[in-house]
Amino acid sequence: MNRRVLALTAAAVMLSGCSGSKLSHKGSDVPDRPETWSVEQRTLEDITPMTGEEQVYVTRDEETDAVKIIQGVLSDDPINNEREALDLIASYSQVMGYIDVYSELQYSGVTEYSHKLDYRFDQYCDGMQAGYVELMVDFDEGNRAVVLNSHYADLWGFDPKPKVSEAEAVKCAQDKYRTDKNAKAELTIADGPVLAWIVPVNDESVAEVYIDANNGDIIRRIPVTD
Numbered sequence: 001m002n003r004r005v006l007a008l009t010a011a012a013v014m015l016s017g018c019s020g021s022k023l024s025h026k027g028s029d030v031p032d033r034p035e036t037w038s039v040e041q042r043t044l045e046d047i048t049p050m051t052g053e054e055q056v057y058v059t060r061d062e063e064t065d066a067v068k069i070i071q072g073v074l075s076d077d078p079i080n081n082e083r084e085a086l087d088l089i090a091s092y093s094q095v096m097g098y099i100d101v102y103s104e105l106q107y108s109g110v111t112e113y114s115h116k117l118d119y120r121f122d123q124y125c126d127g128m129q130a131g132y133v134e135l136m137v138d139f140d141e142g143n144r145a146v147v148l149n150s151h152y153a154d155l156w157g158f159d160p161k162p163k164v165s166e167a168e169a170v171k172c173a174q175d176k177y178r179t180d181k182n183a184k185a186e187l188t189i190a191d192g193p194v195l196a197w198i199v200p201v202n203d204e205s206v207a208e209v210y211i212d213a214n215n216g217d218i219i220r221r222i223p224v225t226d
Contacts, residue, residue, distance in 0.1 A: 002066055003026070005078075008140070015126065017199070026111075031144075033156050033157075034097075034099060034100075037090070037093045037094065037100075037142040038090075038100075038102075039087065039090045039091050039093070040075070040091060041091060041092075041093065041094045041095075041097065042075070042092055043094075043095060044056070044058065044070070044095060046074075046075075047072040047073065047074055048072060048073045048084050049072055049073070050063060050071070050072060050073055050138070050141060050146050051141060053072070053172045053225075054069075054093075055072075056070065056071065056072030057069075057070070057071040057072065058070055058071075059070070062205065065094050066096070066097050066154075067095055067097070068090075068149070068150050068151075069147065069148070069149050069150070070147065070148045070172070071144070071146065071147050072146065072161060073141060073146055074086055074088060074092070074126050074144070074145040074146065074148060075143050075145060076144070076177045078137075078142055078143035078144055079117075079135070079137045079143060079144065079145050080097075080143065082110065082119055082121075084106045085113075085119040085121075085135045085137070085145070086101060086102070086105065086107070086121060088135065088145055089105070089121065089125055089133055089135055089148065090098065090102065092105070092148060094183075096148070096150050096151045096152065097152070097154060098133075098152060099155075099156055100201065101121070101133075102125065104123050104125075104155075105121035105122065105123055105124075105133060105150040106121060106122050106123075106124055107120075107121055108116050108120040108122045108132070115131075115138065115139040115140050115166040116134075116136055116137065116139065117136070117139075118136050118148060119134065119135045119136075119137065120132060120133075120134050121133045121134075123133075123152060123153060125153075125155050125158060125160055125189060126160035128160065128187065128188055128189045129149075129188075129189070130153040130155055130189040130193060131151045131153040132150040132151050133148070133150050133151065133152055134147075134148075134150075134151075135147070135148055136149070137147075137149075153189065153193045154193075155189075155193055156191075158188075158193060158195075159178045159195070160189075160195060161216070162195055162197070162213035163209065163213060163214050163215070164185060164197065164212070164214065164215070164216045166184070166185045166187075166197060166214060169185045169197035169199055169211040169216070170183050170184075170185055170197075170199055172199075172216045172217075172218065173199040173201055173209050173211060173218070176188065176209075177201035177203050177209065178202040178203065178207060179199065179200065179201050179202060180200070181202075182183065183199060183200060184200075185198060187213065188210075190210050190219065190220060194212055194213075194219060195212075195214060196210040196211060196212055196213055196219060196220070197210070197211040197213055198210055198211075199211055204224065205220065205223055205224055206221045206223060207222050207223065207224045207225070208221075208222045209221050209222070212221075
């Protein structure tokens with residue numbers, strides 16, 4: 001296997017706060033995105049087809065071309081616990097666009113079904129969940145990992161500090177919807193990624209709205225469920 005041993009610059013991670021960025025959310029003082037990692041990196045060429053398959057299957061995001069799903073035997077080594085699962089995920093950081101999985105991802109749990117184990121790791125930034133990564137291990141493939149499913153949010157340089165206060169976010173929601181007298185808002189990372197306030201509202205069809213924490217716009221409406 002042709003791999004490269006690369007060292008991640010710790011200073012870059014410390015300066016960035018959250019390990020991600022997106023356009024207007026990226027500050028001018030954010031260092032360049034790291035292109036090296038602390039673990040030995042694998043490539044798509046290192047992956048082999050699963051038993052009975054003729055090829056490795058790779059799914060990419062239509063807009064960004066980022067790799068989202070890999071189906072194939074990702075390593076010759078068996079995965080026996082969550083630490084080994086995280087180490088394997090880290091070895092595909094370059095392929096998947098991860099920054100530092102050891103600081104970004106937290107083990108969420110494992111689900112067993114149909115001779116397989118699905119390890120899930122949730123991605124956090126400043127205490128807010130932003131995405132997740134799942135690694136599937138197949139008993140019939142000798143306990144080796146066969147699927148890497150990524151719902152990772154690229155947060156390099158992402159600023160988790162809102163420009164719109166909680167009170168201002170509630171007022172923005174009140175401009176279009178009724179709210180309880182003492183309505184509280186919760187800060188979250190919405191798809192984009194976008195820093196947003198979740199504000200509960202009283203409406204026949206809408207349960208809560210997402211307010212962009214940078215400009216006060218309503219960016220999402222969550223419908224009422226029966």
